[in-house]
Amino acid sequence: MGIYSNSKLGTFDQCKYKFRLQYIERIRTGVRSIEAFMGTMVHDTLEKLYKDLQSSKMNSKDDLMQFYLQHWKNNWTEDIVVAKEYANAEMYQNMGVEFILSYYDKYHPFDQLKIIGVETNEKLELNNNNKYYVKIDRLAADEKGNYYVIDYKTGGTIKSQEELDQDRQLAMYSIWVRNNYPDAKNVKLVWNFLAFNEELSSERTPGDLSKLKLEVEDKIIEIETCTEFPTNKTKLCDYCEYKFMCHEWVGKKKVVGKGIKKQTLLNDFFPK
Ligand code: SF4
Incomplete structure (x- = not known):
């Protein structure tokens, strides 16, 4: 049995080595x-x-x-x-x-909407006694019985409608909403891209959600049976908290960004 989140699954897909450091070895760099x-x-x-x-x-x-x-x-x-x-x-x-x-x-x-919850702290039951962490920035409803799973994004990019229609995080949250609010006529997924002051939305059919839940359950089996955790060097490495101790980067000229106490951290992990 385990508790999974969108970021845990995302980390596994992004870089298995990072996943190992963060979720298996549980190294906390600060x-x-x-x-x-x-x-x-x-x-x-x-x-x-x-x-x-x-x-x-x-x-x-x-x-x-x-x-x-x-x-x-x-x-x-x-x-x-x-x-x-x-x-x-x-x-x-x-x-x-x-x-x-x-x-x-x-x-x-x-x-505009009635507030149902803010920063929820809930869990969606999956098979094999696994759970999926449900942390909705804001859950709201209108007078017609539509529920809204609302997420704030502070990044500098905006997603296309096609990407939002494939998004896993809010769609998984909406399964929990449907299970817990049987009065919900519909559950809309809403993203507030704050850097663009723009609100975009997407919807899923019950069939889409059943398929997604099975995909997530299969992904969890893949994680739990994984034995190889290779690095995956991409531009996302610049935002990785393990960059300073990752063998793809340690010893190379630019190890970390400015602001980090690199030597302090390196001393912790590579004591003389
Ligand atoms: S720096 Fe890059 S390759 Fe290394 S652990 Fe982080 S994401 Fe993976």
């Missing part, structure tokens, strides 16, 4: 990318917005900005990696400010 850090700060701010709304508290833009900037300061550590040569932490912080303010202007007073 290294975070600035993109992931900024994403967490923005998500936490929108979580506060909607959780407060659940208790009828409307935050102003200033309230949210104050929360975001203080939250950033409280959680910032020097090991956060800024991999892009031309970037710095302040640029990312400002990007987060823009995302939140644009979102606020577009959706205020946030009464």
